[in-house]
Amino acid sequence: MKLKAFLTALTVGTALSAVALSSAPAFAAGKMTVSSPQDPGSWDPIDTFLVNWASVATNIYDGLVYRGPDLKIVPALATSWEELDEGKRIRFHLRENVKFHNGEPFNAEAVKFTFERLLGDEGAKGPQRSNYVAIEKIEVIDDKTVDFHLKDTDPVLMTKLAGYGAMIVPPKYIQEKGDDFFNANPVGTGPFKVTSYKPKVGIQMEAFADHWGGAPKLSELEYRFITEPSTAVAELQAGRVDLVIPPTIPIGMIPTIEADPNLAIVTTAGPTVYSLRYNTRDGITADERVRKALILGVDRDTIIKSILGGQAEPIASLQGALSFGYDAAMKPLPYDPEGAKKLLAEAGVKPGAAVQIDIRGNDATFNEVVQAVSSYLQIIGINATIKPYETNVLLNDIIPQGKTGAMFQQSWGGWTFDYDNTAYSMYHAGEKWNPYDNDAKMNELLESQRAITDRAKREVILKEIANYAADRALEMPLYNLKAIYGINKRVKNFVPAPDSRLRLTEVSVD
Template sequence: MLKRKRWFMSLTLLAALTAGCSTVSKTEPAASGSASEPATAEQNLEITIGRAFDVSGLDPGFLTENAQVVDNIFDTLVKRGENEELVPGLATSWSQVDDKTWEFKLREGVTFTNGEAFNAEAVKYSLERVLDPASNAPTASYVSTIDKVEAIDEYTVHVITKNPDPLIPTRFNRYPTEIVPPKYAEEVGQEEFAQKPIGTGPYKFVSWDKGSNVVLEANAEYWNGEPQVKKVTFRSIPEASTRVSSLLNGEVDIVTAVSPEDRSKIESSSNARLSTVERAGNTVYVGFKTDVEPFNDPKVRQALNYAIDVDAIVDNVLQGAAVRTNSLIGPKDFGYAGEPKGYDYDPEKAKQLLAEAGYPDGFSVTLDTVSWYAKNTDVAQVIAEQLKAVGVEIKVNNVESSVYRTLVPSGKQSDMYVLGWSSTNTLDADAAIYAILRSGESYSTYANADVDAKLDEARSSTDENRRQELYKEIQDQVIQDAPRIFLYQENQYYGVSDRLNWDGRVDTSLQVSTITAKTE
């Protein structure tokens, strides 16, 4: 029997992300983890993956959700291997030419699935469409350090940054740096491209039945070898218990976002197993619009932190499916400095601070929440009950997923709102906190000039020790300012059919090309 692949994060990765910023060069074989041998008849797998929600679009430059689907259609210049190490993708090597210039040598002979050639102009086009302010790309902050992209020749690209940016290779490992075909994208326009995407990835788009499923089929001409899974259907199954039932009944092969109460069902199953990745999920918090009353007063924000018993929520509501944290940076990210001290559960202290702020009788407010997070409604209701004990009346407003994706980045959510964030697959503090703390960013409802300056310095410094120091200072300041209620970081739980070799990854990607059939 083939040994089941296990995905472990290299303990040296965090340091390696920014290593050798003066001169870096990578030349390696094609990214590990992808099939490279011809598939036999017995390997012609067709699988179904049950997810908690449908996609809102399939354009990697303009995503408002995770990239689990589009990652299979498109490629990036840099990829991550089995141990989360950076390995060549559409670029065969990269090096730093000077403080602000990175050079990527591109893989030759690659075509998009419509026959269009992959080259330097495609890379330039893909980045410029995201960087264009008129595009209003929701993920532009991830690449906003880039000043311009130059096509030096057909297979050489220079990425020139506004300031030194040691994270360019890691930024080119995730959306929105996935490469799109310029001619096709221009011909059909952004709206149609998001519904009928074309990429160079291991899978080709077949169909999208909105609200139901997305179907992909294997790219037989994929530059890194045809995948063993020949067809994959991503089904939208919002109800957690229904997802698990579908897995146990054999209707689907992998399910994401397994709820706390359903873990035991999978663990006791005879045809499926539970794949657990601790603290690989979102860091969930309650955000405040800090420029409106009463949340423009730090005493009010601090008071609400003291009023919440996070341990009780984690233990009793989430049944241990998350880890309480005051850190905005995960333990697998560069920049993590351990767990900082935050706010103990102290309702009396909360009442005292509210009175000092001029709200001895509390106030009323709406709390928006969304189904993206485990037990979101139950968690919101418990928060409402705990805040009621200190005089704050909360109306819980469950917002439909597709609506919430538009409300939050446009700043139209309620003055209190639930949101989760993570470093995704950059595994660096910059991605974990910049977009939600830097004033002026789409997902930020906080402004502190000192924090802004430190965030900007940290993303341009080539000194690892200085970056570590800055991120610790930022966290200490943010905890004091309390622009949110600090809650927890979710664990990731997947249900996996026993007929498959696959386990969840710390970067939360779902690379279908790495899935293989169990053999006797």
Template sequence: MRFRARVPLAIALAFALVSCGSGGSGDDTDGAPTDAEPQSTASSDADDADDASATAVESSAEQSGTFRWGTTTMPATMDPTRVGSDSHIAYMLPVYDNLVRADADGNLIPGLATAWTLADDALSLDLSLREGVVFHDGEPFNAEAVIANFEHALSDDSLLAPVLNMIESMEAVDDLTVRIAMNRPGGDLPEILRGYAGMMASPNSILDGTIDQHPVGAGPFALTSINDNEATYERFAEYWDADNIHLAGMSVGIYTDDAARLNAVRTDQLDATFIRPNQLLEAEAAGLKIVTGPRVFIYGMYLNSASDVFSQPEVRQAISLAVDRSSIAEFYYDGGCTPTVQLYPEEYWAYSNDVDDAAYMTYDPDAAAAIIDEAFPDGLSFTILTNTVSNYVGLSEVMQEQFRQIGIDVTVEAIPVNESNTRVREGDYEIAVSALFSANPDPSSFALEYYQVGDTGTFIDPTVPELVERARLTADPALRAEAIGEITDAVLSVGSSMVGICIPDTTFVARTDVDGLVVPMNGNYDFRSVTVGE
């Protein structure tokens, strides 16, 4: 066996912190009926969502300022069917309203659809649409508009086509009712419609091909300008819920460096942003408003199970054994990140109490080294792909050192976010350090995409497809949770291709005159409840 010098992890972490300058939360972005009756949501006031979470800063007054949000990356397109990253949702939400929304606790609530009913056999879904809604160009929102959006999302060059491939046909039952027939059980479809797939654009912008850079939605704000550094929006006076929108406008600006983004809030260049766990003390010392809450957002690694290296279950297991999650959480994230192997926080419905977290979270570098030595007697080397956001560069360097300790020669390649997302989506990587959005668009869809070996139709565990089908027989999260938990246990037992490291405390910071910020458990960043003082 090759000689390995054991460097104390704290020293390795300190080196990584010095080299990258910053550590790493998450912008990068039920009461459901039982199967005995058709599954539906009753019509209700969608604004109830804003009262649902203790993680919200309560809105105190109606004001009309402009809200400036800071994030890390800029989308290449404003067409929701072609956005390759969940981190770009903050740009889309001002413009596009969703058919289905989620409250701060992750429960599905009415959006442009006031109710949805899943048939007993789960093979059709009826959407009841909100009356009196218009797009920014004055065109009415109705059943035909919904069908036009789904047809666009199912087109050949849409990134949403694989997500919506259960749709067999669509019918406008009347002007405000759409019936969707499906070729497999669709209990996951309501959850999917709270994401990009449920964002409704004016059919005119789709037909004339301008949606890419000139989006027209039915959301509370209309896009007024966009460049490489910032997108700006103004209030849409005809918005269906305009009485509850208190901002005159908003903007989303780009700051790839975490320290610079926090400083922009301190110096009044931004009104609010998200921060990393190890920036919390600095934000508190600056007197900024702090909003913290759980979120389905995990720091972790993608292992390409179609590659020669990670097609081997024992090698994937060795990678997990080599990760010192507790020390990363304590030293790199200053205790603001919860070690995990499950890809869901305990507060989320898909988390399973039946999974033996402690067993799968074992840190055993000697066992990992023995596996690597046996599998690769001539040595192993690979490249960690990541993006240029400082948190992920730093975390990649920490992982580089931990893998070096078990005898692996690792190089880190950091490239712009849009490029890294494309590389991962196309399978052009060995291992990637990034955020894992494990419930977007839905836990079952995530399982089918990321536990599959490339595009072969085979899975790292053969039970995954059957369990996914079970999870889609109902829209009730309580009933779906059992199958999702079994998927989690199955993939961990064979060495998961999605390696969770820790779940960060998602924290927003804001200037003191900002109210109404909410950390969503598993919904979109929704700023409709925000107010900004004079």
């Protein structure tokens, strides 16, 4: 009962902090302002893996194909495509009369430049290259036709071509201005053109009238980088922000937003899963028994109900039900504190043993969750210290360099909705998100499914990977959170994207 009261207090205690608010400026006609929790730091498609990048840059860039909120792949800069040579070559037919924001023409050479840059030395500096290594070379057939020659099968390649590193960039502009300039002054073919970027502050855009799909309904679009959730919600309430995107809004603030007649909460099923991953190399969590004990010691169902307000589903692996490879037969380990204590004793872990949990400092909801996790762990004799980091520091330094504590937050969007995108990044040796583990069996399973185009056969292997990761207790799976948006009702025709990759061409404002 004591713990339950603590959890209830955590929920009730979430309150909007006092924020100094200046008088709200009048909105320009047709302008929409969006609150995003993070400045990605670079607008180059090959430099990033961040959902917060995609929520902005989906409006700046186009890929050969596009995947919208319905998760269907449709033509974009390519009007059609076909597989040749038994799937070893894909021919794309390109859209005509398309221009980049600087007036540079889009053509087959731009496609070739984009992917040779991605797969070359510049791409090697960023996190996106490994997603496209199935591509061997790009062949220009003519100005509007290009062939992708594949050295390996990649059953998720078409989805990958709809986002992140595959966004088409302007060759002449980059060659003349250089990569560093491009990072802060992006140019694409998308529906909005960047007019101003102030690091850590925001990015402003205007409608690109010459967009191949027609000019967007908005005349201006601004993203403000507001890291503090309470500030973002206060700005929404004050009318200076029209939309707050995931994962900003703490669950405890939902009633506050819903009580405002000018505001609404919009949710949709999403890909984002939350876990506490383990340092499998050092300390007590190098022991599989300890890792399982920590899972058994945390009542995740109560956390979902009491802290998350039912806005999430429990998970047994690092994926949600929309993910290809999801195994509905897998069940999360039950809450079993006595079983946890027994495993800890078998592993020689004495009461009072300490663990450090590293988290993103600006994630208010997850901060509450991990406080509850810490309380549960104390019950089984583990003293957990929570260490918050600035998000970019945690993601770009602490985790990739293997400098975490025993446990660390891993929030993963899995934007392809294919378990490969998550599992390969998390579990294959040498990957950025796997600084500790090298498992020959896991490596083999991950590599084998990438060579299979038969969906049914691939699905079997993906489920095996999920079960094997669970058997080894590579993380404490927590929950699959819904995508939660806070919106001003003056915004019309907004469709929430499960993966926060917002294409705001049809949105308008009163």
